[in-house]
Amino acid sequence: MDDERLDLPQGALDLLILKTIALEPQHGWAISERLHQISGATLQIRQGSLYPALHRLERRGWIKARWGTSDNNRRAKYYELTQQGRAQLGDRTDAWRRLTTVVGLVLDSR
């Protein structure tokens, strides 16, 4: 199973997390569900690996956490973007686009 997983390049998971919570605060499970829905079976992210990333982003101050009540009436930790996180999301999205374009160009060239 590990072998079939598409390894995410360094920083990509961070970018996906930032994008996922850009609209509204989400808790960890919701983030993982949403990533799964959008990417379908292509991205096999082990759900647990989300959490080290979340805690790292929180430490960096790009996201902040707040305890709230989930739809099934349980205490859950909701993550939302900080201003710094929002800026990072913009920068990193641009960088990612440029990178993939360049990599695509090189791969397509004859």
Place this chain on the structure above:
Amino acid sequence: MFSDVFHRLRALLRRTTVEREMAEELQFHIDRQIEAYRRLGLDDAQARRSTRLAFGGLDQISEDVRDARGIRWLDDLLRDVGYAFRTFRRLPGFAAMALLLLALGIGATTVMFTVINSVLLRPLAYPEPDRLVTLHGFTEGFGESWGASYPDFLDIQRESRTLTMAAWREGGGTISAPGDPEYVDGRQISAELFAVLRLRMSQGRPFLRDDDRPGASPVAIVSDSLSRNRFGGGAAAIGQRLVFEGISYTVVGVAPAGFGLDGELEVITPLGENTEPRMRNREARFLHTVARLSPGAELSEAQAELAIIARRLAAQFPASNGGRGMRARPLQHDVVGDIGSTLWLLLAAVALVLLIACVNVASLLLARGVSRERELATRVSLGASRARVVRQCLTESGVLGLTGGVLGILVAAASLRPFVVFWPGALPRAAEIQLDWRVLLAALALSLASGLAFGLAPAMRVPMGRVEGALRGSSGTIVRSSRRLHSAFVITELALAVVLLVSAGMLARTLVTLASLDPGLNAHNVLTARVALSPSALGTPPEISAAWQDVLDRARRVPGVESAALTDIVPMREGENSVPYSISAAMPPPGQAPIALASSVTPDYLKVMGIPLRAGRFLDEHDGLGSEPVVVIDDTLALHAFGRRDVVGRQLWVPTMGAPVRIVGVVGHVRHWGLAGDDRSRVRDQMYYSFAQVPPSLLRTFASFMSIAVRTNRVPLDIVEALRRDLRGASNDQALYDVRTMEQLVSGSVARQRFLALLFSIFGVVALFLACVGVYGVLAYLTSQRVREFGVRMALGATPRDVTRLVLRQSLAMITVGAAIGAAATWVAGRVLLTLVDGMRAVEVSTVTTTTAILVIAALIASYVPATRASRVDAMTALRQE
């Protein structure tokens, strides 16, 4: 950045909360996922299994999250530290021994470093102290000398663009009002002094240019303590009258508390008010100078400028300034003097002791490390990385080192004052000596470093390739390589101990030699003291002479006094008067004439001091102002100048005495510069001239130099009170100060050597003891590892004696190598001592062999106990042991 620190701190400080929240967060996710799978139709067990697959191992994820929080290494560290403390509590004997060694080693090193830091390293307590310099005169023949004459000072002060200068001189005297008469230390200063030092007055104002000139109305600055004792403190002193040396001064300022130049002082008066003839004499170089580099000026520019000014002065005043240069030196250097070499020497000795202590702790740890090899091997085989296990070992020794360091700092804090008090004579800047953050930081760094250093050897032995072997217990290879390391430790300890012991031996021998030297006088039952004449007696020259005669007469009447004399310089006490002389009328050019120490004395001086008369006669009552100027010389001068002793009747040209003078007698040489220092001093020739022949114009100046010396027929200190009382004189305000017996002065002249010898003996004995403990510990450990081997040997027919001999031979090999290396190293230590300690004798073979023999015997005794224990091994028990 802020967020990062905040989250790490929170993770660290509120660990349980953070941990609980993480568990709750992860559990929430898992529950939701199970729920989701069940909604897809899986039964409970299937849902749980799928969740576990999709989520990953909970423990692993938790660890990763902890890592992500960035305090993983700290977590580990705290856990290791806790583990280390638990280990030490399980081994109280080991821990106590190691901590004691470290506390003593680090404590002693910290004391020495504190003193060095306060005295040598910490800047002086003035603003921008590194820009303060002092000026030194310089001649080709005699090197540097500290003094400057007043006319030279004024010229340099006026002409220099790179320096703002001030000067001061001794100016102690008697206060007669307000309050009781008392002799106090004082200084005469030029007006700029406080500005140059950039000190603010505590009250009032500093001197102005207008105060600092002949004929100005007398003003004074008093110390903070005098202001409090005599005027009630605060601003109360300002404007008050102070009668000092019979002159009524108006107090204009109070110096900042603790202010001192080269010692404590109470009264400060303007230098320029002084109208003594020598204030106009370019050859009277009695002023101390201090100068501040002007903004932007460098020391090298100041040196260049001083050289130009000195050349100009030499050209203009060839008689007094010919051949004289001028140099600026940092003030700190001057304040501290030559104390530095002694302090560094002690620090080196103390560092050796610390090194021995560290080696001891290292061998203790290593012995433990070997018996722990299995534990560590187990940890490695269970998946701990080698780096992790090494880190754990280093944490343990680091904890040991730091704990020892903290104890050491406590030891240092407790012993600092006693050490300073115990120091012979006055340690410069003694009041400033204290532990500061720099020392604390250095001590902690030192203890951590030594902790890591002695933990390194055991840590590097963490098994890796040999895990299997270690686990199976076939520990032969391990023991063999650790035996080599243990031997290296013992050899190092013994070598260091030899160095310390031989140094102590050399110092002790030097001390014995010095003490047996003939000081050139009979110091038994002689009392000396400086005398401050009554200010009212300082009138015309005949009045001053009469006052001195009165002092002598009064002293002779004190019960117990056999004879009494006056002198301007007392042997082995501070103070000197060096004069150039010649044996022909043609004086050599300035700076090249021979120099002699000239003492002005009264006729009984020879009898009081017990100096032997070699030829001719000593000065007597007939040598006065009206008769021919005469001198008595010592045999050193006679041999130096004439090449023979019998020179009575010859003439000597001494410019300061209005040359020529007739030699009427030859006496023995007195070790004026101390038992230790005299042989190396620049000025060894000595001459005596009659106090009655001092020119009347100089009598007033001489009044501030004169001391009385009396020979007693009882313990000299017993008559001090009677002498003090009887010498108060008719006006009841004459004071004695600097009271010393000649024996105190003689013994004080080798005080530094005695102090060093004492400390080195202590260090040497401690080193010897530590080395023996080391030898004992290592051998006890090594033989316990070889019990099985001994069992086999004895089963095969070896006698207990054979086994004892086997062990002793092994230890003798280590001891011999250690002692040999140490003996070789003493050659270096000897060279260092020879250059740093006055009167030091070269390393003698007998000293080295005696001390080395003591060490070898002590070490053999220490190894005898483990050896006999080994010989009592019961063959059968030993073989069954494993």
